[in-house]
Amino acid sequence: ILNVEQSPQSLHVQEGDSTNFTCSFPSSNFYALHWYRWETAKSPEALFVMTLNGDEKKKGRISATLNTKEGYSYLYIKGSQPEDSATYLCALKTSYDKVIFGPGTSLSVIP
Amino acid sequence: DGGITQSPKYLFRKEGQNVTLSCEQNLNHDAMYWYRQDPGQGLRLIYYSQIVNDFQKGDIAEGYSVSREKKESFPLTVTSAQKNPTAFYLCASSILTQSYNEQFFGPGTRLTVL
Numbered sequence: 174i175l176n177v178e179q180s181p182q183s184l185h186v187q188e189g190d191s192t193n194f195t196c197s198f199p200s201s202n203f204y205a206l207h208w209y210r211w212e213t214a215k216s217p218e219a220l221f222v223m224t225l226n227g228d229e230k231k232k233g234r235i236s237a238t239l240n241t242k243e244g245y246s247y248l249y250i251k252g253s254q255p256e257d258s259a260t261y262l263c264a265l266k267t268s269y270d271k272v273i274f275g276p277g278t279s280l281s282v283i284p
Numbered sequence: 285d286g287g288i289t290q291s292p293k294y295l296f297r298k299e300g301q302n303v304t305l306s307c308e309q310n311l312n313h314d315a316m317y318w319y320r321q322d323p324g325q326g327l328r329l330i331y332y333s334q335i336v337n338d339f340q341k342g343d344i345a346e347g348y349s350v351s352r353e354k355k356e357s358f359p360l361t362v363t364s365a366q367k368n369p370t371a372f373y374l375c376a377s378s379i380l381t382q383s384y385n386e387q388f389f390g391p392g393t394r395l396t397v398l
Binding site for chain 1: 326390391
């Protein structure tokens with residue numbers, strides 16, 4: 174059974190701090206990696222889709238990198254704001270129609 | 285506005301009863317999915333469907349059933365055979381492409397078995 178792991182499970186940072194967390198996955202069976210942000214009382218929303226080794230994506234203060242050879246992706250948030258508080262999910266696409274989600278990293282940004 | 289709707293938002297069920305959760309999308313997506321979330325765990329796939337009148341079991345299909353009679357609709361029935369049905373249920377849809385299939389999620393239904 175393929176497993177996607179995320180660390181840390183939860184994170185508390187002060188407003189203005191930069192932070193990062195990790196998604197680890199088996200490097201075989203790789204099609205794509207997705208990052209989602211899931212705010213409380215809302216639906217998960219896609220942040221990035223990454224398909225190539227070495228990919229780097231950026232959206233505002235949030236960026237992500239991908240290493241398919243060693244099986245990890247990092248998500249970075251620069252200058253965290255309270256509105257960044259959410260659970261961040263990564264999801265590995267392993268085939269045409271199969272996606273496996275990690276357990277998520279819960280981020281709390283303290284004003 | 286295009287999107288995915290799920291109803292109801294909260295659902296209470298007596299033990300031994302079947303219950304159906306609704307999921308509708310107007311995004312014209314081919315694929316639809318049902319996930320279950322339990323505390324401290326990732327989203328686990330229950331069933332998915334790529335085309336009308338066809339669906340496949342996910343990792344935890346036992347005790348659940350689905351139908352896909354219309355492209356827009358993918359209802360999930362939680363049967364009395366599901367041993368631990370209390371959970372948060374998310375429906376999603378996506379286009380299907382070779383390289384990626386970003387999923388769009390509904391707001392979820394929280395099911396509690398009394």
